[in-house]
Amino acid sequence: SVLGELNLTNEILIYGLLGFNLGVEIGQLAIVLVLMPPAFLLRRTAFYRRVVLQGGSLLIFAIAIIWLLERLFDLKIFG
Numbered sequence: 001s002v003l004g005e006l007n008l009t010n011e012i013l014i015y016g017l018l019g020f021n022l023g024v025e026i027g028q029l030a031i032v033l034v035l036m037p038p039a040f041l042l043r044r045t046a047f048y049r050r051v052v053l054q055g056g057s058l059l060i061f062a063i064a065i066i067w068l069l070e071r072l073f074d075l076k077i078f079g
Contacts, residue, residue: 003016042048066077 003013008016039048039052042052069075070077
């Protein structure tokens, strides 16, 4: 929607969207490539089960609830 407000031509808009999406995907891939080796090495430890799996799941749940509340009630909890 932000790019649409700039009144760009369709060709430039397509390149902008494509570039943005590729950048997001490359960033996600970089994060996975950095975090997978240590996660693989720690996967059988109590630390991994307790902190990474349980803590990570709770963190994701909390973020999802916050985003849901922000969108449902048009709130600005963070940001």
